[in-house]
Amino acid sequence: MKALCWQGVGKLSVERVDDPTILNDSDAVIRVTASSVCGSDLHLINGYLPTMREGDIIGHEFMGEVVAIGPGVTRLREGQRVVVGSVIGCGTCWFCRRGEWSLCDNSNPNSALAEQMWGYAPAGVFGYSHAAGGFAGSHAEFVRVPFADHGCFAVPDHLDDLTAVYASDAVPTGWMAADLCEIVDGDVVAIWGAGGVGQMAARAAQLMGAERVILIDRYVDRLKTAEDQLGVRTLDYERVDVLDGLREITSGRGPDRCIEAVGMEAHGAGVAATYDKVKHALRMETDRPTAVREAIQACRKGGTVSIIGGFGGLVDKFPLGSVMNKGLTLRSGQQHSQRYVPIVLDRMSRGDIDPGYLSTHPLPLDDAPQGYEIFEKKLDGCLRVVFQP
Amino acid sequence: MNAGVKLAAGAVAGVAIAAGVRAARARGGHNGHRAGKGRAHLRGVTVNRPPEEVYAFWRDLPRLARAVQQVVNVEEIGGNRSRWVLLGPAGRKIEFTAETIIDEPGKVLAWRSIDSPVSHEGRVEFNPAPGNRGTELRVGLTYKPPMRAAGAAMAWLAGEEPDQLLRNALRRVKQLLEAGEVVLVEGQPSGRGPVKERITEAVVQRVAVGGRS
DSSP: OEEEEEOSTTOEEEEEOOOOOOOSTTOEEEEEEEEEOOHHHHHHHTTOSSOOOTTOBOOOEEEEEEEEEOTTOOSOOTTOEEEEOSEEOOSSSHHHHTTOGGGOSSSOTTHHHHHHHHSSOOOEEBTSOGGGTOBOOSSBSEEEETTHHHHEEEOOTTSOHHHHGGGTTHHHHHHHHHHHTTOOTTOEEEEEOOSHHHHHHHHHHHHTTOSEEEEEESOHHHHHHHHHHHOOEEEETTTSOHHHHHHHHTTTSOOSEEEEOOOTBOOOOSHHHHHHHHHHHTTSSSOBOHHHHHHHHHSOTTOEEEEOSOOOSOOSSOOHHHHHHTTOEEEEOSOOHHHHHHHHHHHHHTTSOOGGGGOOEEEOGGGHHHHHHHHHHTGGGOSOEEEOO | OOHHHHHHHHHHHHHHHHHHHHHHHHTTOTTOEEETTEEEEEEEEEESSOHHHHHHHHHSHHHHHHHSTTEEEEEEEETTEEEEEEEOGGGOEEEEEEEEEEEETTTEEEEEEESOSSOEEEEEEEEEOTTTOOEEEEEEEEEOOOSSSOSHHHHHHHHSOHHHHHHHHHHHHHHHHHTSSOOOOTTOOOSSOHHHHHHHHHHHHHHHTTOOO
16 A cells, blocks of 8 residues: 655655554554545654654544554444544553543553653553654554544544544543633633644633633634634734733733644744754754743633644643643543544534545545645645545 | 873763663662572563463463564473473573472462472462552573583573563563564664674563563
8 A cells, every 4th residue: 555654854755565464353444535634644754753754654634534444343343434543541540541542551562661761651642653652653554553442433424524634633622621720711811823733722711611712823824713603702823912912902911721723833923932953953852832821821820721733742841830820720631532432523524623624635645745834834824724535 | 001091091981880780770780689508580560361261371381472482392290380481691501490389279379390400489369459440460580600600501691680580571571462472673674784684683582671551
């Protein structure tokens, strides 16, 4: 089959590789009909996450048709149209049973690697480096899905592929970002990052009762799209001072909930941003926390900061003083796919969430390397590139 | 060598030793601790199943053997004894007999080795985990390395640290009991040829040494 492989920092190529097979009894093999890029892939491609090996197949947000099931699979049948959560969970460990699927004890075969990095190993993720399990990714014609009974969800017929694919990652991650905030009616929610996840977090916040949602970024076309599609307010941080802007929008209180949907390659302006960029380039700082710092600084006293942008290592100059003295709650995590995918599929099915507009660039798999270039540089109004092998 | 080079070489060696000591300390004393003339390792894992079930798994030797990847064969030979055959480095077989000396169902098991190249004892406790989390499975392994650093067994012990063996086995026991299987990633497709794939697997294994569970 064809698959998109990482070949070194900044290098991607489409290769002919073996088809996946059933390796464990609870596996299924899916024929991929849509696989989306994600901002977190860029950290991987650009060498900011260690433990990638040349030849790794990437991609983690996908859907397709079940073509094979292992003897332990009971809830799926061949031919079924399913969307697959990006995070893998066994369903039987203490964490999975509590609904914290991205903390699964048993779905990362390389858990010793992750333990060295983070203390304990979270769940495996498709196509996301060997520290996350070394699972072959979804930018391919076929993917093998472990614990398939838990990870695959039937897609309602009336949702097309270019809409339903986002139930795999962008929509549930956005939903979780908002869910972590415990939004109550009347809350003002500020979201850093107007990419696919940030926009889906904005929609989720609205559905959860936020009075006002403000989206922050510098890409004018993305901010405009969000205003048109979601009716959110926006702030362009290259034109206005974000902290001031948020102070005024909230009449001096600050946003109640702040969501960071940017991740480790944050861009910023000013001295702190330059500091981060230099240290990052020299690999003296593994992650750039520009947006996180701002979210912490901007949050009202006693508020919540929900961090779901991708981070891997250590950051400098973390505003712990602001966190402590304002009594903030920080919440974070990779998305609990198996918990949130059914919730968002239900909402998508009823038309409450409609992510179809994110698919600005559907492309064949053969064009994947160029697709990532368009996505990374945000050319041509690109929000998401979706491969249809 | 002239004095300057000797000094430099000494300095380099000194730095290397210091780095090695720091690295060893950073690895958290994974050589176990002294126990009389031997070494002891104590590791635990929390399994989300009741103690009786974990005990039953441990008593079912073929099932237990699946958790220790190096086991080639195990069989009960009567009189509370079992015969184990393990695969060491370079395909050498290591055999020993284990005798159960304590057996409190659902609570404790203890064994000692008979005619093993490296004599060892083990004790397993099946304690209820706090907060309804299932079982705290705690395994203590004591062994006496042979006086001479020679022989297949010692090489095996040196190559595949007992602590790492124990950690890996416990992780697999947990996965087998909870999820029913150990998730495999070998055999997946990639853009690598067969040689590079084997190298990658070896590299990942090597880098993975040093986890703490």
